[in-house]
Amino acid sequence: MNNKGFTSRLVHADRKLNAPENGAVHQATNNSVLFEYKDAQELVDVFQGKKAGHVYSRSSSGSNAALQNILTHLEDGVGAVTFATGMAAITATMLSLLKSGDHLIVSHFLFGNTRSFCETLQSLNIELSFVDVTDVRHVKAAFKSNTKAVYLETIANPVTQVADLRAIGQLCETKNALFIVDNTMTPPNMFDAKSVLASITVSSLTKYIAGHGNVLGGAVTDTGLFDWTGFDNILPMYRGPDKSQWGLTQIRKRGLRDMGGTLSSEAAHGISIGLETLVLRTHKICENATRLASYLHTHDKVLAVYYPGLADHPQHFLAREHFKGYGGVLSLDLADNIDPILFLNALNLVICATHLGDTRTLALPVASTIYFENSAQQRQEMGVNDNMIRMSIGIEDIDDLVADFEQAFAKF
Numbered sequence: 588m589n590n591k592g593f594t595s596r597l598v599h600a601d602r603k604l605n606a607p608e609n610g611a612v613h614q615a616t617n618n619s620v621l622f623e624y625k626d627a628q629e630l631v632d633v634f635q636g637k638k639a640g641h642v643y644s645r646s647s648s649g650s651n652a653a654l655q656n657i658l659t660h661l662e663d664g665v666g667a668v669t670f671a672t673g674m675a676a677i678t679a680t681m682l683s684l685l686k687s688g689d690h691l692i693v694s695h696f697l698f699g700n701t702r703s704f705c706e707t708l709q710s711l712n713i714e715l716s717f718v719d720v721t722d723v724r725h726v727k728a729a730f731k732s733n734t735k736a737v738y739l740e741t742i743a744n745p746v747t748q749v750a751d752l753r754a755i756g757q758l759c760e761t762k763n764a765l766f767i768v769d770n771t772m773t774p775p776n777m778f779d780a781k782s783v784l785a786s787i788t789v790s791s792l793t794k795y796i797a798g799h800g801n802v803l804g805g806a807v808t809d810t811g812l813f814d815w816t817g818f819d820n821i822l823p824m825y826r827g828p829d830k831s832q833w834g835l836t837q838i839r840k841r842g843l844r845d846m847g848g849t850l851s852s853e854a855a856h857g858i859s860i861g862l863e864t865l866v867l868r869t870h871k872i873c874e875n876a877t878r879l880a881s882y883l884h885t886h887d888k889v890l891a892v893y894y895p896g897l898a899d900h901p902q903h904f905l906a907r908e909h910f911k912g913y914g915g916v917l918s919l920d921l922a923d924n925i926d927p928i929l930f931l932n933a934l935n936l937v938i939c940a941t942h943l944g945d946t947r948t949l950a951l952p953v954a955s956t957i958y959f960e961n962s963a964q965q966r967q968e969m970g971v972n973d974n975m976i977r978m979s980i981g982i983e984d985i986d987d988l989v990a991d992f993e994q995a996f997a998k999f
Protein backbone atom coordinates (compact mmCIF):
# COMPACT_ATOMS: atom_id res chain seq x y z
CA MET A 588 0.00 0.00 0.00
CA ASN A 589 2.97 2.32 0.54
CA ASN A 590 3.35 3.17 -3.15
CA LYS A 591 -0.11 4.83 -3.24
CA GLY A 592 -0.96 8.48 -2.67
CA PHE A 593 -2.04 9.77 0.73
CA THR A 594 -5.79 9.73 0.13
CA SER A 595 -5.78 6.35 -1.62
CA ARG A 596 -3.97 4.89 1.35
CA LEU A 597 -6.24 6.69 3.77
CA VAL A 598 -9.63 5.61 2.43
CA HIS A 599 -8.51 1.99 2.14
CA ALA A 600 -6.57 1.92 5.41
CA ASP A 601 -9.30 0.51 7.65
CA ARG A 602 -10.04 -2.36 5.28
CA LYS A 603 -6.40 -3.17 4.53
CA LEU A 604 -4.81 -2.69 7.94
CA ASN A 605 -7.59 -3.88 10.22
CA ALA A 606 -9.26 -6.58 8.09
CA PRO A 607 -12.81 -6.10 9.45
CA GLU A 608 -15.04 -9.19 9.51
CA ASN A 609 -17.42 -10.18 6.67
CA GLY A 610 -15.79 -7.89 4.14
CA ALA A 611 -16.93 -4.75 5.96
CA VAL A 612 -15.03 -1.61 4.94
CA HIS A 613 -15.17 -0.23 8.48
CA GLN A 614 -13.93 -1.79 11.67
CA ALA A 615 -17.01 -2.68 13.75
CA THR A 616 -17.58 -0.57 16.85
CA ASN A 617 -17.43 -2.93 19.77
CA ASN A 618 -18.65 -1.82 23.16
CA SER A 619 -17.53 -4.72 25.30
CA VAL A 620 -15.60 -3.61 28.36
CA LEU A 621 -14.34 -7.12 29.11
CA PHE A 622 -12.87 -9.91 27.00
CA GLU A 623 -13.44 -13.59 27.73
CA TYR A 624 -10.62 -16.14 27.75
CA LYS A 625 -11.62 -19.83 27.79
CA ASP A 626 -8.10 -20.77 28.84
CA ALA A 627 -7.02 -18.89 31.96
CA GLN A 628 -3.38 -19.20 30.90
CA GLU A 629 -4.18 -17.22 27.78
CA LEU A 630 -5.59 -14.39 29.92
CA VAL A 631 -2.40 -14.45 31.99
CA ASP A 632 -0.27 -14.28 28.85
CA VAL A 633 -2.22 -11.31 27.49
CA PHE A 634 -1.94 -9.54 30.85
CA GLN A 635 1.81 -10.07 30.82
CA GLY A 636 2.16 -8.85 27.24
CA LYS A 637 3.40 -12.24 26.01
CA LYS A 638 0.43 -12.54 23.72
CA ALA A 639 -1.54 -9.91 21.79
CA GLY A 640 -5.10 -9.25 22.92
CA HIS A 641 -7.34 -7.07 25.02
CA VAL A 642 -8.19 -7.52 28.67
CA TYR A 643 -10.15 -4.42 29.67
CA SER A 644 -11.24 -1.67 27.33
CA ARG A 645 -9.83 1.19 29.41
CA SER A 646 -6.41 -0.05 28.30
CA SER A 647 -7.12 -1.30 24.79
CA SER A 648 -9.91 -2.37 22.47
CA GLY A 649 -10.41 -3.32 18.84
CA SER A 650 -11.84 0.09 17.93
CA ASN A 651 -8.92 1.98 19.42
CA ALA A 652 -6.37 -0.42 17.97
CA ALA A 653 -7.91 0.06 14.50
CA LEU A 654 -7.60 3.85 14.68
CA GLN A 655 -4.09 3.55 16.10
CA ASN A 656 -3.08 1.39 13.14
CA ILE A 657 -4.38 3.97 10.69
CA LEU A 658 -2.62 6.87 12.43
CA THR A 659 0.64 4.92 12.67
CA HIS A 660 0.46 4.19 8.95
CA LEU A 661 -0.27 7.81 7.99
CA GLU A 662 2.59 9.14 10.10
CA ASP A 663 4.92 6.32 9.12
CA GLY A 664 5.57 5.72 12.81
CA VAL A 665 6.20 2.68 14.98
CA GLY A 666 2.92 2.94 16.91
CA ALA A 667 0.27 5.24 18.29
CA VAL A 668 -1.92 5.50 21.39
CA THR A 669 -5.34 7.14 21.21
CA PHE A 670 -7.03 9.11 23.99
CA ALA A 671 -10.40 10.66 24.81
CA THR A 672 -9.17 14.18 23.97
CA GLY A 673 -6.06 15.98 22.80
CA MET A 674 -5.44 17.21 26.34
CA ALA A 675 -5.67 13.63 27.65
CA ALA A 676 -2.97 12.64 25.12
CA ILE A 677 -0.74 15.58 26.04
CA THR A 678 -1.06 15.27 29.81
CA ALA A 679 -0.66 11.47 29.79
CA THR A 680 2.45 11.75 27.60
CA MET A 681 4.15 14.35 29.77
CA LEU A 682 3.21 12.80 33.10
CA SER A 683 4.31 9.33 32.08
CA LEU A 684 7.63 10.37 30.51
CA LEU A 685 8.81 13.11 32.88
CA LYS A 686 9.59 13.06 36.56
CA SER A 687 10.40 15.44 39.38
CA GLY A 688 13.76 17.15 38.84
CA ASP A 689 13.63 17.00 35.04
CA HIS A 690 13.89 20.10 32.90
CA LEU A 691 11.57 20.68 29.96
CA ILE A 692 11.89 23.36 27.28
CA VAL A 693 8.51 24.47 25.99
CA SER A 694 7.35 26.94 23.44
CA HIS A 695 6.36 30.36 24.62
CA PHE A 696 3.44 30.18 22.20
CA LEU A 697 1.26 27.31 23.35
CA PHE A 698 -2.37 26.28 23.13
CA GLY A 699 -3.92 27.87 26.25
CA ASN A 700 -4.82 24.67 28.10
CA THR A 701 -1.38 23.15 27.44
CA ARG A 702 0.13 26.37 28.80
CA SER A 703 -2.02 26.06 31.89
CA PHE A 704 -1.06 22.37 32.28
CA CYS A 705 2.59 23.49 32.29
CA GLU A 706 1.89 25.11 35.66
CA THR A 707 0.74 21.73 36.95
CA LEU A 708 4.05 20.26 35.78
CA GLN A 709 5.90 23.03 37.63
CA SER A 710 3.94 22.25 40.78
CA LEU A 711 5.25 18.66 40.49
CA ASN A 712 8.81 19.99 40.55
CA ILE A 713 9.41 19.67 36.83
CA GLU A 714 11.46 22.67 35.79
CA LEU A 715 10.26 24.55 32.71
CA SER A 716 11.84 27.11 30.39
CA PHE A 717 9.51 28.98 28.06
CA VAL A 718 11.30 30.01 24.89
CA ASP A 719 10.59 31.62 21.54
CA VAL A 720 10.78 28.56 19.28
CA THR A 721 10.75 30.51 16.03
CA ASP A 722 14.56 30.54 16.28
CA VAL A 723 16.61 27.51 17.34
CA ARG A 724 19.14 29.75 19.10
CA HIS A 725 16.70 30.42 21.96
CA VAL A 726 16.16 26.70 22.41
CA LYS A 727 19.88 26.02 22.37
CA ALA A 728 20.49 28.64 25.03
CA ALA A 729 17.86 27.07 27.30
CA PHE A 730 19.39 23.57 27.36
CA LYS A 731 20.64 22.32 30.75
CA SER A 732 22.21 19.10 31.97
CA ASN A 733 18.79 17.82 33.15
CA THR A 734 16.85 18.79 30.00
CA LYS A 735 14.76 15.79 29.01
CA ALA A 736 12.59 17.13 26.23
CA VAL A 737 11.55 20.03 24.01
CA TYR A 738 7.82 20.54 23.45
CA LEU A 739 6.31 22.81 20.82
CA GLU A 740 3.48 23.27 18.32
CA THR A 741 4.10 23.40 14.57
CA ILE A 742 1.98 26.52 14.04
CA ALA A 743 0.98 28.31 17.22
CA ASN A 744 -2.45 29.71 17.79
CA PRO A 745 -3.68 32.47 17.70
CA VAL A 746 -0.68 34.44 16.37
CA THR A 747 0.45 31.66 13.95
CA GLN A 748 4.15 31.67 14.86
CA VAL A 749 5.90 28.80 13.06
CA ALA A 750 8.55 26.83 14.95
CA ASP A 751 12.09 26.46 13.62
CA LEU A 752 11.27 22.78 13.32
CA ARG A 753 14.16 21.10 11.57
CA ALA A 754 16.88 23.04 13.37
CA ILE A 755 15.29 22.22 16.73
CA GLY A 756 14.94 18.57 15.71
CA GLN A 757 18.63 18.47 14.85
CA LEU A 758 19.54 20.14 18.13
CA CYS A 759 17.48 17.60 20.10
CA GLU A 760 19.20 14.78 18.22
CA THR A 761 22.66 16.02 19.22
CA LYS A 762 21.54 16.55 22.81
CA ASN A 763 19.70 13.18 23.04
CA ALA A 764 16.57 15.02 24.11
CA LEU A 765 13.06 13.96 23.27
CA PHE A 766 11.48 16.23 20.63
CA ILE A 767 7.71 16.33 21.19
CA VAL A 768 5.73 18.06 18.45
CA ASP A 769 2.04 18.97 18.73
CA ASN A 770 0.98 18.73 15.09
CA THR A 771 -2.72 19.44 15.60
CA MET A 772 -2.51 22.44 13.26
CA THR A 773 -0.71 20.54 10.51
CA PRO A 774 -2.07 16.99 10.17
CA PRO A 775 0.11 14.33 8.51
CA ASN A 776 -0.99 15.12 4.93
CA MET A 777 0.39 18.64 5.43
CA PHE A 778 3.47 17.94 7.49
CA ASP A 779 5.95 15.08 7.75
CA ALA A 780 7.04 15.04 11.38
CA LYS A 781 9.87 12.64 10.59
CA SER A 782 11.45 15.13 8.19
CA VAL A 783 12.12 17.45 11.14
CA LEU A 784 13.30 14.58 13.35
CA ALA A 785 10.36 14.66 15.76
CA SER A 786 10.55 11.88 18.35
CA ILE A 787 6.87 11.78 19.11
CA THR A 788 3.88 13.74 17.89
CA VAL A 789 0.83 14.56 19.95
CA SER A 790 -2.35 15.86 18.45
CA SER A 791 -5.94 16.74 19.01
CA LEU A 792 -7.92 14.47 16.69
CA THR A 793 -10.90 16.69 17.51
CA LYS A 794 -9.63 19.32 15.08
CA TYR A 795 -8.63 18.65 11.46
CA ILE A 796 -8.41 14.87 11.71
CA ALA A 797 -12.05 14.32 12.74
CA GLY A 798 -13.01 17.65 11.25
CA HIS A 799 -16.75 18.01 11.75
CA GLY A 800 -17.17 19.32 15.28
CA ASN A 801 -18.93 16.19 16.49
CA VAL A 802 -16.30 14.13 18.30
CA LEU A 803 -13.36 14.58 20.69
CA GLY A 804 -10.12 12.60 20.55
CA GLY A 805 -6.36 12.74 20.91
CA ALA A 806 -3.33 10.70 19.93
CA VAL A 807 0.37 10.27 20.45
CA THR A 808 2.53 8.66 17.77
CA ASP A 809 6.14 7.51 18.02
CA THR A 810 8.06 8.24 14.81
CA GLY A 811 10.69 5.63 15.62
CA LEU A 812 13.52 8.17 15.40
CA PHE A 813 14.29 8.48 19.10
CA ASP A 814 16.68 6.11 20.85
CA TRP A 815 14.83 5.20 24.04
CA THR A 816 17.80 3.30 25.45
CA GLY A 817 19.33 6.66 26.42
CA PHE A 818 16.16 7.87 28.17
CA ASP A 819 16.54 6.88 31.82
CA ASN A 820 12.91 7.61 32.77
CA ILE A 821 11.72 4.38 31.17
CA LEU A 822 10.93 1.96 33.99
CA PRO A 823 12.72 -1.42 33.85
CA MET A 824 9.44 -3.34 33.35
CA TYR A 825 8.74 -1.42 30.12
CA ARG A 826 12.15 -2.07 28.58
CA GLY A 827 11.00 -4.96 26.41
CA PRO A 828 12.89 -6.67 23.57
CA ASP A 829 11.57 -4.17 20.97
CA LYS A 830 13.33 -0.95 21.98
CA SER A 831 11.23 1.15 19.62
CA GLN A 832 8.18 0.45 21.83
CA TRP A 833 9.62 1.52 25.17
CA GLY A 834 8.19 5.04 25.15
CA LEU A 835 4.73 4.07 23.92
CA THR A 836 4.54 1.14 26.34
CA GLN A 837 5.13 3.47 29.26
CA ILE A 838 2.58 5.95 27.86
CA ARG A 839 0.07 3.14 27.33
CA LYS A 840 0.49 1.76 30.85
CA ARG A 841 1.21 4.79 33.02
CA GLY A 842 -0.60 7.31 30.83
CA LEU A 843 -3.65 5.59 29.34
CA ARG A 844 -4.26 2.61 31.62
CA ASP A 845 -3.57 4.36 34.94
CA MET A 846 -4.87 7.85 34.13
CA GLY A 847 -7.87 6.53 32.23
CA GLY A 848 -8.48 9.06 29.46
CA THR A 849 -9.78 6.35 27.12
CA LEU A 850 -11.35 7.08 23.74
CA SER A 851 -14.77 5.44 23.31
CA SER A 852 -15.44 3.01 20.45
CA GLU A 853 -18.04 5.31 18.91
CA ALA A 854 -15.62 8.22 19.01
CA ALA A 855 -12.85 6.13 17.44
CA HIS A 856 -15.25 5.21 14.63
CA GLY A 857 -16.39 8.82 14.19
CA ILE A 858 -12.79 9.99 13.96
CA SER A 859 -11.85 7.40 11.35
CA ILE A 860 -14.84 8.44 9.19
CA GLY A 861 -13.95 12.13 9.44
CA LEU A 862 -10.35 11.31 8.65
CA GLU A 863 -11.24 9.89 5.23
CA THR A 864 -11.83 13.38 3.78
CA LEU A 865 -8.84 15.00 5.49
CA VAL A 866 -7.05 15.92 2.27
CA LEU A 867 -10.15 17.32 0.56
CA ARG A 868 -11.05 19.39 3.59
CA THR A 869 -7.61 20.75 4.41
CA HIS A 870 -6.96 21.56 0.76
CA LYS A 871 -10.09 23.68 0.57
CA ILE A 872 -9.50 25.18 4.03
CA CYS A 873 -5.95 26.27 3.13
CA GLU A 874 -7.14 27.71 -0.18
CA ASN A 875 -9.94 29.65 1.52
CA ALA A 876 -7.63 30.87 4.28
CA THR A 877 -5.07 32.11 1.76
CA ARG A 878 -7.75 33.99 -0.20
CA LEU A 879 -9.30 35.49 2.90
CA ALA A 880 -5.90 36.46 4.31
CA SER A 881 -5.00 38.45 1.21
CA TYR A 882 -8.42 40.13 1.16
CA LEU A 883 -8.12 41.14 4.84
CA HIS A 884 -4.46 42.11 4.48
CA THR A 885 -5.28 45.08 2.28
CA HIS A 886 -8.47 46.10 4.11
CA ASP A 887 -8.30 49.54 5.70
CA LYS A 888 -10.33 48.40 8.74
CA VAL A 889 -7.77 45.70 9.59
CA LEU A 890 -4.50 46.64 11.29
CA ALA A 891 -2.73 43.31 10.92
CA VAL A 892 -3.31 39.80 9.61
CA TYR A 893 -1.44 36.81 11.01
CA TYR A 894 -1.28 33.95 8.53
CA PRO A 895 1.85 31.93 7.61
CA GLY A 896 0.86 32.02 3.94
CA LEU A 897 1.38 35.79 3.70
CA ALA A 898 4.76 36.76 2.29
CA ASP A 899 5.32 39.26 5.12
CA HIS A 900 4.67 36.71 7.88
CA PRO A 901 7.93 36.52 9.90
CA GLN A 902 8.23 32.73 9.46
CA HIS A 903 6.71 32.46 5.99
CA PHE A 904 9.94 30.85 4.79
CA LEU A 905 9.74 28.15 7.47
CA ALA A 906 6.10 27.43 6.70
CA ARG A 907 6.86 27.16 2.98
CA GLU A 908 9.68 24.75 3.69
CA HIS A 909 7.85 22.45 6.10
CA PHE A 910 4.16 22.42 5.24
CA LYS A 911 1.95 21.61 2.30
CA GLY A 912 -0.48 24.51 2.65
CA TYR A 913 -0.41 27.19 5.33
CA GLY A 914 -3.15 25.94 7.60
CA GLY A 915 -6.63 27.09 8.47
CA VAL A 916 -6.03 29.45 11.37
CA LEU A 917 -5.86 33.12 10.62
CA SER A 918 -5.97 35.96 13.13
CA LEU A 919 -6.48 39.64 12.62
CA ASP A 920 -6.30 42.87 14.59
CA LEU A 921 -9.28 45.06 13.89
CA ALA A 922 -8.81 48.83 13.59
CA ASP A 923 -8.79 50.48 17.04
CA ASN A 924 -12.25 51.97 16.69
CA ILE A 925 -13.94 48.62 15.99
CA ASP A 926 -15.11 46.66 19.02
CA PRO A 927 -14.39 42.95 18.37
CA ILE A 928 -17.62 41.91 20.10
CA LEU A 929 -19.74 44.17 17.91
CA PHE A 930 -17.84 43.11 14.83
CA LEU A 931 -18.38 39.41 15.52
CA ASN A 932 -22.06 40.09 16.08
CA ALA A 933 -22.20 41.69 12.64
CA LEU A 934 -21.00 38.51 10.88
CA ASN A 935 -23.83 36.32 9.62
CA LEU A 936 -22.24 33.23 8.09
CA VAL A 937 -19.16 33.00 10.29
CA ILE A 938 -20.01 31.34 13.60
CA CYS A 939 -18.89 32.96 16.84
CA ALA A 940 -17.42 29.94 18.62
CA THR A 941 -14.22 28.51 19.98
CA HIS A 942 -12.75 25.34 18.39
CA LEU A 943 -10.80 25.02 15.15
CA GLY A 944 -10.39 22.63 12.26
CA ASP A 945 -14.12 22.50 11.53
CA THR A 946 -15.84 22.47 8.14
CA ARG A 947 -17.52 25.77 9.15
CA THR A 948 -15.71 29.06 9.58
CA LEU A 949 -15.45 30.05 13.25
CA ALA A 950 -14.28 33.23 14.94
CA LEU A 951 -13.78 34.45 18.48
CA PRO A 952 -12.37 37.48 20.32
CA VAL A 953 -9.03 36.27 21.69
CA ALA A 954 -8.07 38.45 24.68
CA SER A 955 -11.41 38.13 26.46
CA THR A 956 -11.87 34.38 25.91
CA ILE A 957 -8.99 31.93 25.52
CA TYR A 958 -6.55 34.36 27.17
CA PHE A 959 -8.78 35.86 29.82
CA GLU A 960 -6.92 33.97 32.59
CA ASN A 961 -3.67 35.62 31.49
CA SER A 962 -2.44 39.03 32.58
CA ALA A 963 -2.16 41.91 30.10
CA GLN A 964 1.61 41.50 30.20
CA GLN A 965 1.45 37.77 29.40
CA ARG A 966 -0.90 38.51 26.51
CA GLN A 967 1.51 41.10 25.21
CA GLU A 968 4.40 38.60 25.44
CA MET A 969 2.38 36.14 23.41
CA GLY A 970 1.58 38.77 20.81
CA VAL A 971 -2.14 38.85 21.65
CA ASN A 972 -3.68 42.29 21.12
CA ASP A 973 -6.98 43.39 22.64
CA ASN A 974 -8.57 43.84 19.22
CA MET A 975 -7.57 40.43 17.93
CA ILE A 976 -10.00 37.99 16.39
CA ARG A 977 -9.00 34.40 15.74
CA MET A 978 -10.61 32.56 12.89
CA SER A 979 -10.64 28.94 11.91
CA ILE A 980 -11.44 28.84 8.24
CA GLY A 981 -13.94 26.29 6.93
CA ILE A 982 -14.82 24.82 3.56
CA GLU A 983 -17.59 27.27 2.59
CA ASP A 984 -17.58 28.91 -0.84
CA ILE A 985 -14.96 31.64 -0.61
CA ASP A 986 -17.14 34.35 -2.19
CA ASP A 987 -19.66 33.90 0.61
CA LEU A 988 -16.99 34.29 3.25
CA VAL A 989 -15.62 37.46 1.67
CA ALA A 990 -19.18 38.82 1.27
CA ASP A 991 -19.86 38.17 4.95
CA PHE A 992 -16.82 40.26 5.93
CA GLU A 993 -17.75 42.97 3.43
CA GLN A 994 -21.22 43.44 4.90
CA ALA A 995 -19.85 43.34 8.46
CA PHE A 996 -17.14 45.94 7.75
CA ALA A 997 -19.74 48.14 6.05
CA LYS A 998 -21.45 48.56 9.44
CA PHE A 999 -18.39 50.26 11.00
Ligand SMILES: *Cc1c(COP(=O)(O)O)cnc(C)c1O
Nearest residue numbers: 672673674698769771791793804
Ligand atom coordinates in the same frame (compact mmCIF):
# COMPACT_ATOMS: atom_id res chain seq x y z
C1 LIG B 1 -7.38 21.81 20.66
C2 LIG B 1 -5.95 21.63 20.87
C3 LIG B 1 -5.46 20.77 21.85
C4 LIG B 1 -6.37 20.03 22.81
O1 LIG B 1 -7.19 19.13 22.16
P1 LIG B 1 -8.64 18.67 22.72
O2 LIG B 1 -9.02 17.56 21.81
O3 LIG B 1 -9.54 19.85 22.64
O4 LIG B 1 -8.43 18.24 24.12
C5 LIG B 1 -4.10 20.63 21.98
N1 LIG B 1 -3.24 21.28 21.16
C6 LIG B 1 -3.67 22.12 20.21
C7 LIG B 1 -2.68 22.81 19.35
C8 LIG B 1 -5.03 22.33 20.02
O5 LIG B 1 -5.45 23.18 19.08
